[in-house]
Amino acid sequence: MATTRASRSRRTDSLTRERIIAAAVELLDAQGESGLTFRVLTQRLATGAGAIYWHVANKEELLTAATESVLVAALAREVGGSPEEEIRAVALGLFEAIDDHPWLATQLSTELARNPRGTVAPRIFDAVGRRVRALGVPERGWFTASSxxxxxxxxxxxxxxxxxxxxxxGIDRSAFLDSVSAEWEALDADDFPFASAVAGQMRDHDDREQFLAGVDLVLAGITTVHLSGE
Known part of the structure; x- marks a missing residue:
């Protein structure tokens, strides 16, 4: 009996908020938001629901904590160079975090829309906005450019x-893109002149290169609007 009590005490003492969040991230990665329940979490952590509720009040708080945990890690990567290079590094860090944790895309959007007073939204804007400011964008344009x-x-x-x-x-990325590209190429060029024309580019594109090219386009726009003539 004493051994059992000691074992339970050790499990309770070792249960931290960090352990709970790490387990939540693992469940979200494996099963998505629907797979994150307190019942499954208690099984994974070999503890009772009360012990978890001591650290987090509800699933919404747990989702926010898991989101911030992944976000902090994504933004902690070393960046250096010009403000443009730093923005590209921050952007790629977020891209790769969302790629590695597909549930993160929805949660980040939710945090920005429903909980802008929390720490997730200002953390993202601070990571981007400090570099926008370093570009030399005047203060009146900081929020718009960063947004x-x-x-x-x-x-x-x-x-x-x-x-x-x-x-x-059952289909890999190349096969998927090839099938979609073929369908676009088969579209009536009179009804879909642009889509049919770029079908081949869809087939051959690299997701990260395309993403970073888009970042460069936004940066070029910011530079043109805010820095030319300054």
């Missing part, structure tokens, strides 16, 4: 994950 970059990064990364999820699990 354009943030929304492009999250939108493009989220769409990339959505496209991957829409593909048949």
């Amino acid at each position: 354009a970059l943030v929304h492009y990064v999250l939108g493009a990364a989220g769409q990339n994950v959505a496209n991957a999820g829409a593909a048949d699990p």
Whole structure:
């Protein structure tokens, strides 16, 4: 009996908020948001629900904590060079984090839309905005320029994950793109002149290169609007 009590005490003492969040991230990676339940979490951590509720109040708080945990790691990567290079590094860090954790795209959008007072939204804007400021953008343009970059990064990364999820699990990326490209090429060129014309480019594109090219386009726009003539 004493041994059992001691064992339970050790499990309770070793249960930290960090362990709970790490387990939540693992469940989200494996099964998505629907797979993250307190019942499954208690089984994974070999503890009771009460012990988990001591550290997190509910699933919404746990999702926010898991989101911030992954976000902090993504933004912690070493960056250096010009402000443009740093923005590209931050953007790619977010892109890769969303690629590695597909559930993150929805959660980041949710945090920005429903919980802007939390720490997730300002953390993203600070990572981008400090570099926008370093570009020399005047203060009146900080928020607009940073918003354009943030929304492009999250939108493009989220769409990339959505496209991957829409593909048949039994078909690899190249085969999927080839089939979609073939369907676009078969479209009536009078009704879909642009889509049919770029079908071949879709087949051959690299997701990360295309993503970073988009970042460069946004940066070029920011530079043209805010820095020319300054």
